[in-house]
Amino acid sequence: DAGVIQSPRHEVTEMGQEVTLRCKPISGHDYLFWYRQTMMRGLELLIYFNNNVPIDDSGMPEDRFSAKMPNASFSTLKIQPSEPRDSAVYFCASSSRQYQETQYFGPGTRLLVL
Amino acid sequence: KQEVTQIPAALSVPEGENLVLNCSFTDSAIYNLQWFRQDPGKGLTSLLLIQSSQREQTSGRLNASLDKSSGRSTLYIAASQPGDSATYLCAVRGNAGNNRKLIWGLGTSLAVNP
Numbered sequence: 001d002a003g004v005i006q007s008p009r010h011e012v013t014e015m016g017q018e019v020t021l022r023c024k025p026i027s028g029h030d031y032l033f034w035y036r037q038t039m040m041r042g043l044e045l046l047i048y049f050n051n052n053v054p055i056d057d058s059g060m061p062e063d064r065f066s067a068k069m070p071n072a073s074f075s076t077l078k079i080q081p082s083e084p085r086d087s088a089v090y091f092c093a094s095s096s097r098q099y100q101e102t103q104y105f106g107p108g109t110r111l112l113v114l
Numbered sequence: 115k116q117e118v119t120q121i122p123a124a125l126s127v128p129e130g131e132n133l134v135l136n137c138s139f140t141d142s143a144i145y146n147l148q149w150f151r152q153d154p155g156k157g158l159t160s161l162l163l164i165q166s167s168q169r170e171q172t173s174g175r176l177n178a179s180l181d182k183s184s185g186r187s188t189l190y191i192a193a194s195q196p197g198d199s200a201t202y203l204c205a206v207r208g209n210a211g212n213n214r215k216l217i218w219g220l221g222t223s224l225a226v227n228p
Contacts, residue, residue, distance in 0.1 A: 004157075033214075042220040045216065055213075056213060102148070103158075103160060104160070
């Protein structure tokens with residue numbers, strides 16, 4: 001398997017623009033996680049899905065953030081409108097109950113909002 | 115509220131040295147604890163997962179221990195090599211219901227000098 005795939009790898013945008021991050025989990029995994037990593041706050045869970053259903057979105061910072069998982073092989077994280085404080089690295093990870101819940105991370109999307 | 119602390123924040127050692135990274139957590143009611151490695155500009159890679167009923171896990175030169183009652187875990191790296199240079203993060207999962215949320219430490223940045 002190719003592992004967790006994220007796109008784009010880098011995104012530079014201007015404040016107020018809409019940003020969409022994409023993730024393809026490992027085939028057969030039933031959990032998908034979206035994280036944000038910054039130097040100050042470290043790694044923070046934003047939301048996670050089980051079998052395409054959002055389970056815990058308590059980490060989503062505000063209404064500007066939304067996430068969807070229309071099927072088992074695709075998820076999006078959208079920020080609208082974007083703000084400079086959203087600049088961070090966003091990771092997607094997936095896991096399977098069959099493999100002790102070890103989370104497999106994608107390479108991340110480095111977002112810079114000017 | 116669970117909090118995870120990692121000490122030290124940074125560590126620099128000569129090649130060949132044995133070393134210990136520390137992780138502490140405030141709530142002992144955990145389901146499991148995981149250690150991850152993150153290389154610069156990359157995603158995270160799971161190293162070891164310890165269930166709450168276990169005391170330690172080993173993989174090659176890595177050994178992780180868990181003392182749930184005292185809220186501590188250590189990652190022992192034997193005969194360190196320059197290739198071990200990375201940031202090491204620990205994360206705990208609470209045992210409340212079926213929640214898969216992980217709480218993360220800020221990591222220890224390790225440099226192994228040749």
